[in-house]
Amino acid sequence: MVYHEIRNLAGKKHNYLIYNSRAGNKWVKKSKYLGEGYISGEEIKKAKVMFELEIQKQKKFKFLSVRDVAEIEILKQKVLDYFEKAGKSGVESFKEWFSTELTYNSNAIEGNTLSLKDTSLIINDNLTPTGASLREVHEARNHKDAIIFMENYSGDFNEQFINHLHKQITKNIDDENAGRYRKVQVFIRGSDVILPPPEIVPKLVKDVVEWYKQSKKKYHPFELAIITSMKFVSVHPFTDGNGRTSRLIMNFILKKNTYPKINIYVKDRSDYLSAVRHANDKDYLDIINFLIKTIKKNYTHMGTS
Structure with a gap:
């Protein structure tokens, strides 16, 4: 994280940018002088x-090019700038809109037939559209609740987080298996x-969490979020809700590192899968x-394309 620091030297104010990072057990500080x-x-x-x-640019990432990193960092800053200018009510309005889009698309990727409008009625207005099945209504409400849990969770990525997130996704649908690893193939x-x-699922989930812990300083946060979610979904630790849980894991890690969340559009389902x-x-x-293409599309309305 880069921050601005003002130092008083010989009665004059001098501006510096400071970047702190951990290298093993030590903190490394880099600074850049901007002027007085x-x-x-x-x-x-x-x-x-x-x-x-x-x-x-001084770092070497596993999959991202220098250009990729530049685009992601610029997008991140533009989104942060938007939030700063929008004020509290504007930010809340954006979050409601984005959560609705995220809920609709993530559920639709898994076969939920609710429209975007119906999804909004359910999660924002507490209304049940005519003809909507009880399961699909629960899926919409659960996903919104899972987003709220994810937004308020202050801990790190671990098994407890995974299980609680899955419990939010599947409550009132499959309470018997909610937050519990599968016992069947x-x-x-x-x-x-x-x-x-199923016999090796608990160990594999532990391996995913351990990989995340060991990789936090080795991968760009964008890579870390995506690869962690992909490792998780390759295990498919639950009987249902793995895809939705994996996408929220990705967005949690992005959010934790102050990067914008990603909304994968159902229209791109084939390419995504x-x-x-x-x-x-x-x-x-x-x-x-x-x-990378998806996140750029997500924020074009902010002038971040």
Whole structure:
């Protein structure tokens, strides 16, 4: 994280940008001098983005190119700028809109037939549209509740978080299995993927969490979020709700690192599932490239394309 620091030297104010990062057990500080006297907030923001990019260019990431990192960092800053200008009511309005879009699309990817309008009526107005099935109504409400849980959760990614998130996704639908690892073999319709047997699921989930812990400083947060979610979904630890849970895991890790959340559109379902299939074989380039395109589309209304 880059922050602005003013130092008083010989009676004059000098502006610096500071970047702190942990290297093993030590903290490493890098600084950049901006000049003396007053510097506007807008100039500071631009300088922060450029300094962040300079630092990122010195790192080598597994899948992201320098250009990818630049686009992601610039998008991140523009979204943060939007939130700052929008004020509290504007931010709340955006969050409600985005949560509705996220709930509609994530559920639709899994076969939920509710329209975007009906989804909004259910989760924002507490109304039940005519003809909506009880299961689909629960799916909409549950996903919104899962987003709220994710937004308010202050801990790190771990098994407790995974199980609680899944419990939110499947409550009132499959309470017996909500937040509990599967005891049976499961299959993905229309896919040649053979999922792990239930006996080794607990160990595999622990492996995913351990990989995340070991990789936090090795991967760009964008890579970390995506690969963690892909490793999780390749295990398919639950009888149902794995896809929805995996996408919220991705967005939780992005949010935790102050990156914008990603809404995967149901219209792109085929491309998304194809990329997920490749990720199941530990080929993550397709899903990362797909999600770079997706996040840019998500925020075009903010002028971030």
